[in-house]
Amino acid sequence: MTQSPLASTLEGAWRAARYIVKDNATDIDGVLLFADGHWSTLYFVGGAEGPWGSAEAGTYAFDGRMLTFLHRLMFQGGGGRPLHVTQAASHVEACPITLTQDSLTIQFPSGNTLVCDRLHRG
Amino acid sequence: MAFRPTRHSVLLFVLLLAMAGAAARADSLSGAWTMTKYEGPATHGSASGLLLFSGSHFSLNYTMDEGGQRWGRAHAGTYDVSGDTLTYHVGWSMEYVTGRPSVAAKPADRETRFTLAGDTLTVKFSNGSVQTFKRAK
Numbered sequence: 001m002t003q004s005p006l007a008s009t010l011e012g013a014w015r016a017a018r019y020i021v022k023d024n025a026t027d028i029d030g031v032l033l034f035a036d037g038h039w040s041t042l043y044f045v046g047g048a049e050g051p052w053g054s055a056e057a058g059t060y061a062f063d064g065r066m067l068t069f070l071h072r073l074m075f076q077g078g079g080g081r082p083l084h085v086t087q088a089a090s091h092v093e094a095c096p097i098t099l100t101q102d103s104l105t106i107q108f109p110s111g112n113t114l115v116c117d118r119l120h121r122g
Numbered sequence: 123m124a125f126r127p128t129r130h131s132v133l134l135f136v137l138l139l140a141m142a143g144a145a146a147r148a149d150s151l152s153g154a155w156t157m158t159k160y161e162g163p164a165t166h167g168s169a170s171g172l173l174l175f176s177g178s179h180f181s182l183n184y185t186m187d188e189g190g191q192r193w194g195r196a197h198a199g200t201y202d203v204s205g206d207t208l209t210y211h212v213g214w215s216m217e218y219v220t221g222r223p224s225v226a227a228k229p230a231d232r233e234t235r236f237t238l239a240g241d242t243l244t245v246k247f248s249n250g251s252v253q254t255f256k257r258a259k
Contacts, residue, residue, distance in 0.1 A: 039174075040181040057181075
């Protein structure tokens with residue numbers, strides 16, 4: 001997939017640190033990867049019936065300000081939630097982001113915000 | 123002053139050469155891979171997924187059909203390569219197979235053997251599962 005030079009600043013692994021819903025931070029544990037125009041995430045959220053998880057993947061575009069996720073694969077379940085699996089998701093999320101060397105903040109169209117810290121080479 | 127190789131300098135050279143080779147093999151995996159085939163210990167039918175390698179981290183998400191139902195697995199963490207051995211150091215793992223959900227952030231290592239032929243990556247697990255990927259364009 002053709003990639004803009006700007007995308008190289010996003011490339012790599014990010015750890016999901018905080019997910020903010022209506023000014024309330026939710027505990028979240030997971031990872032977000034960007035590689036060769038593709039993205040993938042796996043994160044867990046605590047719940048009364050144990051943690052539930054979400055794995056999502058697809059392609060992305062980045063113009064330096066807006067990060068656009070094109071969803072393709074989605075797999076969610078656990079924690080008492082029903083299984084949700086699709087290999088053919090097609091929704092698009094255009095998200096303003098704030099990107100520094102070690103921090104990535106994504107503002108989703110829903111109004112929720114995800115704050116990530118860069119994961120360095122292990 | 124003439125350089126006279128000592129046993130230590132030769133060992134250091136060999137070690138650096140081995141490390142460079144491992145890094146080169148890891149770099150050859152770097153990027154995005156689309157799953158084209160999944161052969162498990164049991165037949166799982168068609169499968170679809172995405173495998174990413176970026177830096178020292180990986181993410182593998184895939185779904186497969188079995189018995190008219192669609193299930194999924196997702197793993198993420200770090201990885202390393204030594205020769206034809208690809209080891210996933212799984213930090214996050216989620217499975218939902220045959221009705222049993224499992225969500226865990228327990229560290230676990232998965233040692234696999236891999237072959238890379240052009241744009242095709244084949245990963246073999248010790249339980250007999252074989253995953254085939256094409257480099258994503």
